[in-house]
Amino acid sequence: MTGPSLLTLDPSASVADTAMADIVHAVLSPDEFALFDRHASRRVFGNGEVIFERGSAGRTMYVIVRGMVELDFGQEVLPKYLAGNEFFGELGLLIGSHLRSADARANGDVELLELDHAQFCGLIDSAPGLFAYFLRRTIMRITSHEASLIHQLRRRNNELEAALDNLYSATSRLSHTEELVRTDELTGVCNRRGLSLYLQAARNQGQCPPQGLLLIDCDRFKQINDIYGHLVGDRVLQSVANVLRSIALKDDLACRLGGDEFCLVVARTDRIGLQRRADFILSAMRGLVERSGQVPRACAVSIGAVLLNPADDWNHWYALADGALYRAKNKGGNGLQWHESEALSASD
Known part of the structure; x- marks a missing residue:
């Protein structure tokens, strides 16, 4: 599977721009969902049950199979609601020292795919090309989202700046699929x-x-x-x-x-x-x-x-x-x- 080249993307473009919307939207394609499903564990959460709390150490990411999840960022930021095939919590795997920036709760009965670090790394060997495109989209989406939060809250957050630096650096390292399998994740x-x-x-x-x-x-x-x-x-x-x-x-x-x-x-x-x-x-x-x-x-x-x-x-x-x-x-x-x-x- 191939996707839009990052070289053609302008991060300052309008959200209405179709190409950018496709890149930054946190929804897995059917092929990506099938790949994640082969490696992930399935978990069920009841209405109101906490999936993870803001400030906790991130060690897993999630994909919604069915139901809806509420992300509460606090600090006068409106809650975000995610539904089927959308993913969240990926910073916990992309950045080893990441602390969760939101409370995640089940809004009704929810079934999720849950991936820990070992399962996430397994995606690379299973389908490196598809996984590389997923990472490129994810990096663009996260950097765009975090830059918007920094502007909205008008304050410097050391953790967010570190995340942006790491993700911008990762963007260049992931220009070719081969780099996924030859680069040490922690040190680069x-x-x-x-x-x-x-x-x-x-x-x-x-x-x-x-x-x-x-x-x-x-x-x-x-x-x-x-x-x-x-x-x-x-x-x-x-x-x-x-x-x-x-x-x-x-x-x-x-x-x-x-x-x-x-x-x-x-x-x-x-x-x-x-x-x-x-x-x-x-x-x-x-x-x-x-x-x-x-x-x-x-x-x-x-x-x-x-x-x-x-x-x-x-x-x-x-x-x-x-x-x-x-x-x-x-x-x-x-x-x-x-x-x-x-x-x-x-x-x-």
């Missing part, structure tokens, strides 16, 4: 699947093979999660990703391998160039730590470095860098260690 850098595609392309399409690898791990990250919570931990991971993204050149790749482990694959470099990249990362993270308040927004990192032999595969590269990273951790972290043979040759 590449994920393991994207790394695999990158390495495959370098081998099959005659691109310059990678020449250097930095394996980066956050120091004492578990303590940050345990003391300050996972929301703060997520922001720390985003800080690491931002630093890696800022230093990655056109043919390089910044990647989150999982948890608090990242890597930077460098296409063209030597030992001096790779050392400079590592020094920049260490210095940038230390600076962010020093500028943090009581609640950390960054952490120190440990780095394992290795120059690559293009004839070897990723698993071999990773093992060498991981050994160097292990030694950096054993030395107390917040530093760089090279693969042993390179470290010895540098000391000769």
